[in-house]
Each structure stands twice: as structure tokens, then as C-alpha cells.
Amino acid sequence: MFADFDGIRDWFVGYTHTFDLSVPMIQVKYRHSFDVMRVGRTLIEALSWPPANAAVGVAACLLHDTGRFSQYRDFGTYYDGASVDHGDRGYEILRAEFPRALVDDEAWEVLLQAVKQHNKKNLPEVDPQAAPFCRLTRDSDKLDVFKMVDRRIQEGTVAELLPRHRIDAPLSKALLDEIERNRSGSYKNAASLQDFLLIQLTWMLDLNFAPSFQMLEDSGVPARIRSRFPQNDAGVQGLLDRLFAWIAEHRQAVAQRAV
Numbered sequence: 625m626f627a628d629f630d631g632i633r634d635w636f637v638g639y640t641h642t643f644d645l646s647v648p649m650i651q652v653k654y655r656h657s658f659d660v661m662r663v664g665r666t667l668i669e670a671l672s673w674p675p676a677n678a679a680v681g682v683a684a685c686l687l688h689d690t691g692r693f694s695q696y697r698d699f700g701t702y703y704d705g706a707s708v709d710h711g712d713r714g715y716e717i718l719r720a721e722f723p724r725a726l727v728d729d730e731a732w733e734v735l736l737q738a739v740k741q742h743n744k745k746n747l748p749e750v751d752p753q754a755a756p757f758c759r760l761t762r763d764s765d766k767l768d769v770f771k772m773v774d775r776r777i778q779e780g781t782v783a784e785l786l787p788r789h790r791i792d793a794p795l796s797k798a799l800l801d802e803i804e805r806n807r808s809g810s811y812k813n814a815a816s817l818q819d820f821l822l823i824q825l826t827w828m829l830d831l832n833f834a835p836s837f838q839m840l841e842d843s844g845v846p847a848r849i850r851s852r853f854p855q856n857d858a859g860v861q862g863l864l865d866r867l868f869a870w871i872a873e874h875r876q877a878v879a880q881r882a883v
């Protein structure tokens with residue numbers, strides 16, 4: 625598998641600079657792309673991937689949100705439910721605009737799948753060769769969004785990042801019920817910052833690699849999220865207890881799979 629990573633990075637920088645990067649919401653996605661690339665690189669090192677795969681994995685992480693830039697230009701929102709599926713849009717942009725000479729056929733298929741599937745609620749059945757790259761991209765993206773939202777809360781600027789969510793509103797009953805039932809939550813049931821944070825915690829049930837759990841735990845973010853929920857609401861705390869137990873079970877299963 626071959627990918628010219630420097631060439632890919634240069635293409636991505638050029639492509640994104642056709643948008644107005646002085647718009648804060650667009651700048652957020654530009655920075656996020658490079659942050660996810662760095663998380664991906666750290667994960668790849670922890671997983672000891674061979675160099676050829678590493679270049680493709682890091683490239684997939686950098687390119688994962690290619691669809692975000694035109695999504696925001698065309699619809700003024702990052703809410704896929706009210707605009708387009710930004711994974712599908714990224715896939716289409718790559719097929720139309722990406723210089724194919726930068727990758728061989730194998731890497732090309734892998735990059736397309738990793739970008740297309742990075743945002744799907746569950747990873748569908750994909751080509752076995754593409755699967756680890758899809759998992760890497762999904763984990764790296766989640767880990768950076770955890771960090772980014774946590775940082776924005778601490779800086780007092782999270783409202784700009786989540787314009788659809790009411791910052792001081794309580795948890796939604798519909799979301800609590802959905803997570804109890806399905807172990808996952810939909811954005812259509814998320815109206816508040818607390819709802820968003822609760823959905824974030826359920827993302828941990830979809831992490832794919834042991835080092836992803838470790839990196840997240842080391843960041844202190846999941847514990848900080850938990851501390852932001854009402855401490856004296858027995859219903860909420862009961863659900864959180866169950867959710868953290870499901871996460872521990874899943875983490876165990878992932879650790880055993882790696883052995």
C-alpha cells in the first residue's frame with residue numbers, strides 16, 4: 625500500500641484554502657483535521673502499524689472531514705440531519721478532486737472508505753482491508769472531539785461550537801430513555817449541552833482499540849463529563865452507572881480481541 629503523505633497534506637491545505645478560513649466555524653474544522661491527524665499518528669505508534677499502513681492511516685485521519693468545508697459553505701450548518709451526510713460528501717469530493725497519483729489503488733480504496741464511513745452511527749460492513757483504517761479514523765475523530773469540547777467548556781466558548789444546543793438546559797428525558805434502550809443516542813433527541821455530553825460518553829461503546837480507551841482515560845475527560853451531570857438525580861446517576869459498566873465491558877472485549 626502506498627500513499628505520498630506530504631503530497632496529500634499539500635493537496636488538503638490547498639483544497640481547504642479555497643474556503644474562507646477566517647470564518648471561525650470553518651477554521652475549527654481546519655484545526656480539527658490536523659488535530660485528528662496527530663491523534664491518529666499517536667494511535668498508530670501505540671499500535672505499531674507498519675510504515676506503509678501508517679502513512680495511509682495518518683492521511684485518512686487528515687482527510688476525514690473533507691466534506692465539512694463545502695457543507696458549511698452550502699448549508700451554514702454542521703448538522704448532517706439538516707444538510708448532507710458529510711462523510712458521503714467528503715467521499716464525493718475526493719473522487720472528483722483528489723490527485724490519484726498520490727496513492728496506489730489499494731490506498732485509494734482505503735482512503736475513500738475511511739472518509740465515507742467515519743461519521744456513520746455504526747461502522748457498516750466494509751472491505752476487510754479498509755476496516756482497520758475506518759476504525760482508526762473513527763477513534764481518532766472521537767478522541768479529538770472529546771478534547772475539543774472539553775477545552776471549549778473550560779474556556780467558556782462551547783456555545784459557539786454547539787449552536788444548536790442550549791448550554792444551561794437539563795438532560796432530555798427522550799435521550800435518557802433512548803440510551804437506556806439502545807445504548808446509543810441520536811442527535812435529534814439532543815437539545816442541551818448535557819445531552820451532547822451524554823451522547824459523547826456513549827461513543828466510548830464504539831471505540832475500537834485498547835490505546836484509544838487509555839488515551840481518553842488519561843485525558844481525564846470522561847470523568848470530567850460525568851462530574852457535569854446532576855449528582856443528586858438518582859435516575860441520571862443510575863443510567864451513568866450502567867453506561868460506565870457497559871463501557872468497561874466493551875473495553876475488556878476490545879483488549880481481549882487485541883491479544
Ligand SMILES: [Fe+2]
Nearest residue numbers: 688689742743
Ligand atoms: Fe466528521
